[in-house]
Amino acid sequence: xxxxxxxxxxxxxxxxxxxxxxxxxxxxxxxxxxxxxxxxxxxxxxxxxxxxxxxxxxxxxxxxxxxxxxxxxxxxxxxxxxxxxxxxxxxxxxxxxxxxxxxxxxxxxxxxxx
Amino acid sequence: xxxxxxxxxxxxxxxxxxxxxxxxxxxxxxxxxxxxxxxxxxxxxxxxxxxxxxxxxxxxxxxxxxxxxxxxxxxxxxxxxxxxxxxxxxxxxxxxxxxxxxxxxxxxxxxxxxxxx
Numbered sequence: 223x224x225x226x227x228x229x230x231x232x233x234x235x236x237x238x239x240x241x242x243x244x245x246x247x248x249x250x251x252x253x254x255x256x257x258x259x260x261x262x263x264x265x266x267x268x269x270x271x272x273x274x275x276x277x278x279x280x281x282x283x284x285x286x287x288x289x290x291x292x293x294x295x296x297x298x299x300x301x302x303x304x305x306x307x308x309x310x311x312x313x314x315x316x317x318x319x320x321x322x323x324x325x326x327x328x329x330x331x332x333x334x335x336x
Numbered sequence: 337x338x339x340x341x342x343x344x345x346x347x348x349x350x351x352x353x354x355x356x357x358x359x360x361x362x363x364x365x366x367x368x369x370x371x372x373x374x375x376x377x378x379x380x381x382x383x384x385x386x387x388x389x390x391x392x393x394x395x396x397x398x399x400x401x402x403x404x405x406x407x408x409x410x411x412x413x414x415x416x417x418x419x420x421x422x423x424x425x426x427x428x429x430x431x432x433x434x435x436x437x438x439x440x441x442x443x444x445x446x447x448x449x450x451x452x453x
Contacts, residue, residue, distance in 0.1 A: 226378070258444075265339070266379070266427070266444040312378050323392060324442065326378025 224249040228327035243298040243330050245313030254316040255296040261309045305336045340445035348451045354416035357448045361430030371427040423452045
């Protein structure tokens with residue numbers, strides 16, 4: 223069965239530190255890849271997505287992610303985090319076949335200390 | 337533009353009682369999704385509608401869960417009877433279509449947090 227793994231469940235950083243959140247998936251076919259973010263008290267919203275082309279994608283608020291097909295990974299990065307980045311981050315994979323749906327990872331809670 | 341609307345935001349019931357959640361998707365969005373999110377986990381798809389047709393309900397526990405999307409707009413998810421293990425957040429999302437030939441972003445509502453005592 224397809225699965226999505228986020229290895230870091232909780233991350234604590236100081237402002238201006240660099241961020242990298244890991245995401246690995248287990249499906250071998252064609253996929254679309256996403257990172258969603260949920261700020262405290264708010265609903266899930268799309269941070270960035272990858273369909274094809276340049277494996278380095280840029281999203282909102284200075285976030286970027288790199289798709290490495292050989293490693294089945296789609297890690298999220300930000301060079302310098304801010305206190306306002308405190309949130310929960312979810313990686314999701316969509317299979318491009320007849321049963322298209324999103325499979326989410328278990329999420330990573332990021333706390334940025336001012 | 338209004339986002340996905342869900343009600344109620346919170347619901348506390350006793351086990352064996354019925355409960356219903358309501359979702360109003362973004363106007364013009366044909367595809368509607370219900371997800372279950374347990375504490376410490378990511379959302380898991382329960383059912384997906386294309387207009388009024390349930391096209392993927394393979395993860396819906398049909399012995400106690402039911403859903404409908406009359407007229408292809410609003411949707412209701414029902415649990416009867418509720419069990420302690422049903423305590424979770426129930427998320428509704430919508431998209432222009434399911435994106436089987438591409439992708440359409442899924443927009444999520446705020447969710448309904450259900451507590452079963």
